[in-house]
Amino acid sequence: MKESTLADLTSTEDSSLSKLVSLLADLSTLVQQRIPKELGYSGGVNVYGEKQLEIDVWSNELFTKKLLRSGLVRRVASEEMEDVAESKSGEYSVVLDPLDGSSNLKSNNLLGTIVGVYHDKSLPAKGRDLLAAMYFLYGPFLQLVLALKDGVRLSAAAGTGVGSRRFVSDGQIHKLPRPPTVYGIGGLRDKWTPTVRQFVEGLEKRKLSLRYGGSFVGDYNQVLARGGFFAYPELIDAPQGKYRLQFESNPLAFITEKAGGRASMGTGNILDVEPTSIVQRVPTYLGDPDLVQDFQTLYRSKGQAA
Numbered sequence: 560m561k562e563s564t565l566a567d568l569t570s571t572e573d574s575s576l577s578k579l580v581s582l583l584a585d586l587s588t589l590v591q592q593r594i595p596k597e598l599g600y601s602g603g604v605n606v607y608g609e610k611q612l613e614i615d616v617w618s619n620e621l622f623t624k625k626l627l628r629s630g631l632v633r634r635v636a637s638e639e640m641e642d643v644a645e646s647k648s649g650e651y652s653v654v655l656d657p658l659d660g661s662s663n664l665k666s667n668n669l670l671g672t673i674v675g676v677y678h679d680k681s682l683p684a685k686g687r688d689l690l691a692a693m694y695f696l697y698g699p700f701l702q703l704v705l706a707l708k709d710g711v712r713l714s715a716a717a718g719t720g721v722g723s724r725r726f727v728s729d730g731q732i733h734k735l736p737r738p739p740t741v742y743g744i745g746g747l748r749d750k751w752t753p754t755v756r757q758f759v760e761g762l763e764k765r766k767l768s769l770r771y772g773g774s775f776v777g778d779y780n781q782v783l784a785r786g787g788f789f790a791y792p793e794l795i796d797a798p799q800g801k802y803r804l805q806f807e808s809n810p811l812a813f814i815t816e817k818a819g820g821r822a823s824m825g826t827g828n829i830l831d832v833e834p835t836s837i838v839q840r841v842p843t844y845l846g847d848p849d850l851v852q853d854f855q856t857l858y859r860s861k862g863q864a865a
């Protein structure tokens with residue numbers, strides 16, 4: 560089968576979006592090279608009070624500055640920044656988790672960069688308005704999962720080019736495999752609600768294998784590759800869960816729906832959640848459409864509020 564390049568994958572999109580994807584891919588190769596060199600703590604904390612690694616700060620600055628100076632991006636919101644950063648020109652708004660899973664760096668776990676792209680929307684924005692979403696997975700190989708209007712395609716930085724030109728793909732549309740085979744649920748088990756506990760028992764009765772590594776992109780990617788269910792649910796002591804709607808849940812929900820799955824926050828679709836703030840969190844249940852539908856039905860039957 561002929562290998563496709565990133566340019567091939569984005570050929571049906573506006574050239575400006577193609578340029579933006581290429582820039583992001585260039586930057587991901589810089590992050591991949593930098594990760595092993597930046598294992599120290601920056602001494603800072605982000606707006607959520609989470610300790611920032613030097614690599615968190617470095618990667619946030621890399622993406623934010625390069626995007627705002629590209630002439631393509633008007634505004635950037637990032638998990639690592641309190642406010643939206645703006646430029647004077649550009650047709651896109653970008654939401655970003657520059658290095659998801661960075662607290663797992665010491666254990667050499669999977670890390671990722673999550674990106675959502677809107678066409679000139681103010682931020683925070685509604686997930687349903689996303690134009691594209693993607694994540695870069697820094698694993699045994701650097702992978703790009705790219706969701707555009709016509710679907711999801713997978714590519715790997717495995718070619719002979721430099722930067723974004725390293726990415727090659729089979730160019731095929733990827734759908735969540737069925738039947739589902741793996742699941743992962745975040746949070747401490749003793750903080751799960753009875754509904755989540757009951758649902759997990761059902762998954763185990765269906766012989767789904769547990770896969771949980773503490774990195775959203777890494778854990779989710781196993782569901783995308785093998786079919787299954789992933790959640791960071793509402794917890795007894797955190798009814799909105801942990802994931803940020805703008806930077807984590809919306810982009811992954813967009814990818815999930817484009818891959819033929821469902822993405823719920825309990826009572827409805829994540830992408831339909833009205834944005835109220837940049838830091839808004841949302842319970843997140845993603846993956847196989849039947850499993851997510853089953854969860855949503857169970858959740859509603861328990862009369863739990865959104």
Ligand code: AFP
Binds near residue numbers: 659746
């Ligand atoms: P960090 O980016 O601070 O490592 O957080 C990663 C994350 O937001 C997400 O990637 C994981 O799924 C989740 O946290 C893990 O949370 P727990 O440590 O509570 O399992």
